[in-house]
Amino acid sequence: MSYPNDIDVFNEKLNKNQTGKSYVIEECLPTVGGVYDGPLRHDNINNQTIRVFAGSRFTGEEIKNYSISFPDATPWRRLIKIFTSLSEVYVTYETPGDTVEADDINALQSAVTAIQTEVERYKSSGLIDGGSFTRGV
16 A cells, blocks of 8 residues: 555644734635534634634625534644535634644654655665656656
């Protein structure tokens, strides 16, 4: 089974805003079977600022049928469960910035290890000459 069967995706982390103001974030979330159930991309979200809409930039119907929770072990994260007949929804919220934790570093380390393994497999396959990669023209 070759890497990547599933591409690793890493969301950019937000540093603490030096001005003291919050970032305003909008995420487009896909629903499956009328539900989105998962994490929001950023951390330390002010729950009172979370709003869900049918369209981007506060357009379309506002969706009120959702719940917010947070894991006991990582209270800076937010999980959202949204119920709608739409295929995607737009969630907006404010955050002062993200928290980088060991799980973030572990995920990066696992991805780098998988890439290294795949590069070594490719090098040993004989598909390259003398250990150097050549670009096709």
